[in-house]
Amino acid sequence: NLGRDDERFHEELVVRPLSGDHVNTYFQFTTRWHYGEKDNLYHTQLTPRVIAELLQQFAVKELHIGLTQGLWRYETWGYPIVEATSGAEMWAWFSGANLTNRDVDRQWKELANVFSGVLCASLNFVDNTNSIAPRHLIRPQFMPANGQRFVRYATLPREIVCTENLTPWKKLLPCGSASGFASLLNSGHVHNTKYHSLGLKVRVLCEDHDEDNCIVELTQTANLVYDLRLFELSNNDFSLRRLFGMGLNGYCELAESSKIYVQRNELGERYQLVPEPVHEVKTTRGGHSVVYSVYDMHEQFKEAGERLFNVAWLAPKSANRRRNLAKPSLPPVTVHRYLLGHGQERGRIVTEVTNSHYDALPIMLQEVIPWYVHAYLHTLSIRRKPQRVNEYGGQRLTFKLLHYTPGKQRELPSHLEIGFMLPGQTSALISIDVDYLLLKWLEYPPDANHGHYIGSAIVSSQLPMGRNYTALPPEGHLFEHSFNATRPSYVLSLHTEALIVSLPTPDFSMPYNVICLACTVVALAFGPIHSVATKMIIVGRQTSAPKNFVKKIFNQLFRRGKATDETAAEGEGLPAAGAAATGVASGRAAISPGSPSGDQPLLEDLDEEEEEEQD
């Protein structure tokens, strides 16, 4: 449908009031380019050059990067439009002729290095020790059924998202932060939110078996959740100026469309919008209806003149208290994850999945357990309980699908994927025993006692209805494509909390001491054993040393007199020694003729001292 060389850019902003005095603002910037064949990638207009070069260098078909700070609360906020986990997350689908696993691993690492520069994030730490090849989850959205699957996935839960990531992210946009919706994203306000997530998605869509007729689609998203109570207002009114520090100064001139969608039903029902919206859209999806008011920036700024566009949400004052206490309805599937056990030796990773729907739902769970934690697959178990009961009993579910790759220290993480059916209004507890490892002293991060992270697990399901579901369909690329997008089922993907484990730590100041002490103990064995093995037993005179100076002098005089006797004794001893030698049939020479004279050196210092004097 699109002509060749078409390049289009769209801006969208979705504002949704959430439960508990929170507001979700979702930005989506979509660039789509029908470039045709690969050589045309050298001539970019709206698409960033780095994305075009990416497609020349790597056989990447789909790339997803998320940089997130904070935790999305499923129980109170429902499901986000774009799913993300805390820290940095990255996954890619590689496809091409003659690709091997080794090629894909190399490209994956290079791709991560490229984007560590593009987004100023620590994606260069993505390597084999924290990457997996997902088998069942994280399916590329347009993966052919029979095609070869080279998918790589990695998370860096320790990554902190801040200004240095937002600025280069905005630079990828055609208008940057000068005009358009991106001008609302100021660091001071973005990083004052409860939750903020930057996303980048690249898809290459080609006609079947025709690599010369392709579209590259770049989608950049920013998902923010504000806590209105932080604004210190007497009521729950808010506005764009309040959320972002300024109103809109216009729209991106290069944008095909620039629209703001405001949710008007459910929690948005009680707000009065100023200015009054001109358009409203009612969308029904999977039996669930949502009403959006639409502000088209092209219409708002049709007349010339400098002004700032602002939207204000006014809450009725009398109904504040009562409506705030209304409990939100639980979404169909919620997930949690935590660590059991105490100490730095072992524990248990527990993932809890709750199905609030009345019917059974298929559940898929993917865990990536880093190499510094040993997981024992034989301890994997799924226990279940009715949703309203607090304690888990002995009832167990069986997993219908199991994929496990054991981890290797300093090389590979453990990779676990399980699938099971979760009955309606039931909770499941998936637990696996783990041991914590002692690392080499240089393998600890600078703050070793902070602990080490285990990335979040991914839980995937298929919902039969569209309640709480706001994600885009796979074939869509604009938020408005989710309007009236009824399907037989809706693929849901959730992330659990990341975990932090305390590993045992050595004393980092001890390398030389330990080396010296251990070698000393080895020397305690080496010396005596080789001494026993290489020396002979001899017989020495039993002597005692004089105790003080006076006795020493006296002993010397006495010994000098004794020397004469010793000479005589030696002479007398010769016949006896000869007789003894004759008598010993074994011929052992242990008693040497010289021994009786006591000339052999002895071990004690004083004895040696005497002997030296004699010499």
Added chain:
Amino acid sequence: MDSKFFKLLLLGGAVRFYFCRTPLAPMIGNRVEFATPLNSHKRMQEGIFLLQSGIDPYLGDLVHESPLILSALSGLFQKYPQFLPIFYIILDICTAALLYAMSLRFVKQKQDQQDKERKEYAKDTEELQFGPLDKLDIPELVIVAYLFSPLTVMSCIGMTSTVISNLFLAFFFYCLVKGMLIPCLLVLAFETVRSFYPIVLIAPLLLVFSRNSVRRGVAIAALFIVSCLIVAVANYFVLNSWNFLDGTLGFIFYFRDLQPNIGLFWYFFTEMFEHFRTMFLITFQLNATVLYLVPLSIKLRKEPLLLATVLVALMAVFRAYPSLGDVGFYLALLPLWKRCWKFMAHGFVVFTFFLVTLSMMGALWHLWIYAGSANANFYFGATLAFSTGQIFLITDLLFAHVKREFCLFNGQKILIDGEEARIVLK
């Protein structure tokens, strides 16, 4: 076999059966002093589970047991897990029975040798010679030292695979004393492919079976190499993969897992600078194997069983992942050298070292890992002192043996000018 022997076996089994039903058993199975990466029951379970699930256990680095043992025990582990403690108790009782039979034979051989050499002995050396009562006393002491040693009891109830290692070593000693060459070679080859360090026991085997013939010695060495290859190929056919070599022998040599234990490796290589790691790995592995092999073989060439005992003891001290089950095994061999005890001067010191350090290890581990009020140095100090105590014991036994050999032929009291002389090494 007399009835006392069977009573002791039953009593040893009863003690183990009692303790394996107490909360002590799972606790011991997790203690780092008994359960190492090589012999842990949890890792054995994991290996068998992965094997049965069609996953190569050696793709990860959690499983380090040989494939033949995983395959042989998988039925028992999967179908009858409640009988596992009984199985390990039976293995331990078989080890004790083998040690008893070996001791009987050994004392008889010693007495026969004495009868030939008696006229060469000095007059006052009756207490240094094997007496008539030793024929019953020494085997009894050996079996008591094995069955009722707390180290072997707890190693058994913890279901560590050191129980299997001790059984193979006891069988090796039995075949060595009995003079059965082929079973001796096979069990030594199996244990060598399984845990690398028993290769040093080829020296006492050659001393026993070559009978001073170089050609025969070379033939036996070649036969040993062939046996090792046969065992390796048999292990290969369990999984049709050579991954197990890196998972067992490679893991031992490269010391990849730094889990604390009672040996010297763990903290040394935790605090090692990466640049020197390979050099010290080679040095420490030489120290655990061939560094003492040549001088001890030359010195003890007339006493191959003492050579084997000392080599097993040095293995227990210097191997990469020692456990207290290894220590319990060689302590049970000490009654064989009962007639050397007169000359062992450090018995009290060694006993005190063992008692204090074994008590402190549990406390210091808890303070480091759970309470947080100590650090790794405390536990390292305890393991260092324990190794020192073991070294004192081994060197004391060696020196005592040398003294006994000297005094047998020269008497215990040697007079020079009417004064008693002192025996020193030179």
